[in-house]
Structures are given as structure tokens and as C-alpha cells.
Amino acid sequence: MNIGIVGGGINGLCCAWLMQQRGHSVRLYERDQLMAATSSMSSKLLHGGLRYLENGEFRLVREALRERDGWLARAPALTRPLRLVLPIYKSSRRPRWMMGMGLFLYDQLAGRSALPRSQWLTAKQLSMRDPALQSAGLLGGYAFSDGQMDDHALGLWVAEQARSAGAVILEHCEIRCVDASGRITLDDGSCRQHDRLINVCGPWAQRLLEKSGMVSPYQLDLVRGSHLILNRSCPQAYLLEVPAEPRVIFVLPWKDKTLVGTTEVRQGLDAPVLCEEAERTYLLAVVRHYFPNRDGAHELIESFSGLRPLLRSASDPGQATREYALHREGALISVFGGKWTTARALAEKVLASLH
Numbered sequence: 001m002n003i004g005i006v007g008g009g010i011n012g013l014c015c016a017w018l019m020q021q022r023g024h025s026v027r028l029y030e031r032d033q034l035m036a037a038t039s040s041m042s043s044k045l046l047h048g049g050l051r052y053l054e055n056g057e058f059r060l061v062r063e064a065l066r067e068r069d070g071w072l073a074r075a076p077a078l079t080r081p082l083r084l085v086l087p088i089y090k091s092s093r094r095p096r097w098m099m100g101m102g103l104f105l106y107d108q109l110a111g112r113s114a115l116p117r118s119q120w121l122t123a124k125q126l127s128m129r130d131p132a133l134q135s136a137g138l139l140g141g142y143a144f145s146d147g148q149m150d151d152h153a154l155g156l157w158v159a160e161q162a163r164s165a166g167a168v169i170l171e172h173c174e175i176r177c178v179d180a181s182g183r184i185t186l187d188d189g190s191c192r193q194h195d196r197l198i199n200v201c202g203p204w205a206q207r208l209l210e211k212s213g214m215v216s217p218y219q220l221d222l223v224r225g226s227h228l229i230l231n232r233s234c235p236q237a238y239l240l241e242v243p244a245e246p247r248v249i250f251v252l253p254w255k256d257k258t259l260v261g262t263t264e265v266r267q268g269l270d271a272p273v274l275c276e277e278a279e280r281t282y283l284l285a286v287v288r289h290y291f292p293n294r295d296g297a298h299e300l301i302e303s304f305s306g307l308r309p310l311l312r313s314a315s316d317p318g319q320a321t322r323e324y325a326l327h328r329e330g331a332l333i334s335v336f337g338g339k340w341t342t343a344r345a346l347a348e349k350v351l352a353s354l355h
Contacts, residue, residue, distance in 0.1 A: 001354060004029065004184055004194035006175050006208065007201040009039035010155045011338050014347035015198055016169065017162040022351060026167040027194070029184070031174035035155035038202050039340065041273075041306025043227065043250055043261050046071050046079060046147035046341050048110065050239065051248055052322055053102050058109065060323050064341045065110040071341070072115075072147050075154055081115055082148040082252070084237040087126060087133065087141035087290075092241055096120075096139065103144050115145035130236045132291045148237075148252065151340060177212035180330030196354050199334040203309040207269060209334060217327045218336040219312040222268065226275035227261030228283050229302035232294065234258040243289050251287065257301070260287055267307070275303035311337045326353055 001024045005012050008030025020026045048065035049057070072079050086103075088096050103118035121129075123138040163169055174187040182194040201208050206216045234253035241248055252259045263279045280303060287296040311321050324337035324346055333353055338346050 001025070002193075002195045003027070003354070004182065004192065004197045006178065006184070006197070006199050007204075008032075008034040008159075008169070008171065009037065009200070009202050010035065010151075010158065010340055010343040011039075011202065011335060011346055012198070012200040013155060013158045013162060014343040015200060015350050016167045017158055017165065018344070018347045018351050019354075020162055020165040020167040024354075026162070027192075028162070028167060028169045029173045029175055029186075030169070030171050033171050034159050034169070035152050037273075038306045038308065039155050040152035041225075041227075041304050042151045042340050043225070044148055044151055044252065044254060044259065045082070045250065046149050048106060048146065048341070049322060049339070050102065050106055050144070053105060054246075055321065057322060058105075060321075060339075060342070061106070062109040062111075063345050064339060065106070065113065067341050067343075067345050068147050069110070069113050069115065070344065071149065071154070075149075075157055078154045078157055079147055079149045082146050082237050083116075083143055084146060084239050084250075084252075085121065085126065085129070085141050085143050086239045088139045089134075090137040090139060091243075093246065094241065099142055103142050106144065113145070115147075118142050118144040132294055133236075134290050134292055148254075175208065178208060178214075178332060179212060180214070180332045182331030195331065197332045198350060199332060200350070202338075203269060203307045205309065205334055205336055214329070216334075218325055220336060221266065221310040221312045223308045223310055224265045224267045224273060224305050225262035225308055226265070226279040226283070226303060226305040227259055228275070228280060228296075228300055229254065229304075230258040230260060230287075230296055230299040231301045232258050232299050238290070240286060240290055242286055249283065249286055251290075258299075260284075260296075269307075273305045273307045275305045279303075279305075309337055326350060328353055 003026045005028040016026045016028045046068045048061045107117045122140045176185045182197040209216045238251040284296045
């Protein structure tokens, strides 16, 4: 089958890889460079999404945990297991018993993972691991497993697997419109026909349909996630509650520095995807709360932001589902939403929908 794919982020590249491997003839169109937008602006985590359990997204968490392990096994040069700590304080919104139950479920959903299961660490053990962590009111914390990746390099590795299998990948090739017959019109006015056409443009999936005069069956919430890079080493990876909020942020080791993120701010598709001053202030305040003897503002050397395409499902972006959805109209299959970790599982579902 002759397959056209519009979008060169991680979901589009995984679709190209799997479909070419399964004997289809794949041609992928990317308007800019591969992995140049959302897919390379992530928190660099391969994770099941512990916090998604609070929203009851058990199917997604199970799938993401299995896919996390798959990426770690598939590309060990670009990924690594990561042991995170969730500290529990007297003032924490989520008590020890609640987090213990959540992590027990997280381990169960992971199945026969090679990664170690969660364990309780005392306040003394945590302070020995990282003396900079706020010790006042610290009860202890849970250590649990996920993975870390170089998202840009791993995406380009997937692109190379697709090319090696025979897929044609075109960069700087913008699509003007698509239709339900599988035809695309390129920016120069030329057309190309495909047996199946996959619209997997991430934040731009809904826009492409609207530009093509088609009604989008799903509405997307475009949510900016910003991150900071601090010029300090990070002896321990953390998942931290934001004080007085239900949100959490990550503090992670990244290339001998510290990565802090993320925020969740709605924005328009045409607005610049940049970390605003209010987001920097917000993230640095959380860092100061947990590491009071470190001056994050003076250590800040970089910030970056990505635009997440979430299915519109809640007034609060933090409560919006991280699930994804497929919609088929004739020969055109559109993908809405999706997480980095589950990109290959999403591609499997797109592959199954071709017939």
C-alpha cells in the first residue's frame, strides 16, 4: 500500500518506521526539519505518567510503562533507566499511604519490568543522597523507576530506521491541503495521490483539516510546557509537588546540568512557543522551596518550551487527558494527541486502521 504521512515528529516517524517494515511504501512530508518542534522540547523522560493515575488513565499508564521498557531495550545508547524520588513532607497534599498505593499500582501496571520497583526511603537516607534537599518537615520519600532519553537524537534514530527500511522522508516540504481520497496538495501546487494518508501533525493536525475545508472531529487544547536548565549538577532526580497546588514538576539530571519542568499554559497555535517570565518565576520558586540554599535564578542558563496537543477534555490543562484518538474519513486517518513514550504503540494502532 502507498502511504503518505504528514508530520515529522516522533509519532509520524514511528508510523513511517512500522509501516515501511510491514511492507508498505511510505513517503513522509515534514514542513521544516525532523524533530524540530514539540517532539524535541519534552522533559526528556520515558515514563508511564505516575500522575495520570489520579485521572484514572490506567490503560494509558499501562501502555506507557510497557513502551518505556521497550525504548530502553531498543536504543540503550540514547536512553537510560532513571531512579526518581518523590519526597513526602508533613505539609504534602498527598500523604505517604496515598503515594504508596499509587506506586504499588504503577509497579503492577508495569508487569514484568526489568526496572526495580518502588521503595520507601527515610528522611535520613534522602538527606544523605542529597544534602541540599529541604529537611524541615521531611518524613521520607519513595524512590521509583522510569527512563530518560535524548529526545531529539532518539527521534532522528527512528528516522534512520525508517529510511533504512526504505521509507522516503522529505524535509522542508509543506502540505497545503489534504482530502479524504488520500490526495495531498503541496505548497508549490503539485498533487500526489496515496492509498492511505496519515495526518499526524501534532499541534497542527486540527489546523491542517480546517485548511483543507474539512471538519475536525476532535478539538485540541494547545498547552505550552516550559523547562529551565540550571548550571548545577543534579545528584538525584525528583518528582516534586508544587506547594499549595495539585501539580507536580520534575527536577532531573541532564548533561551534567539540572533540568526543571514543566509548566502548563494554554496558548494559540500562531503565538511564539517561548518560556515567559512568569513561568521562570514559577519554576524557580518551586526549586527554592525544596532547595533553599541554592540560588536557581543565578544558575539559570537556558529555557525551552514545547507545545503539547491535548484532547480538549477539561477546563484545567493539568486535568486534561493524555490519551490520543484516531479518526478515519475515507483514505485519510488523522491522529489527535499522543505522548512521546507511546509513539510506537500509537503507530501500531494507526497501522491496524489502514485496512
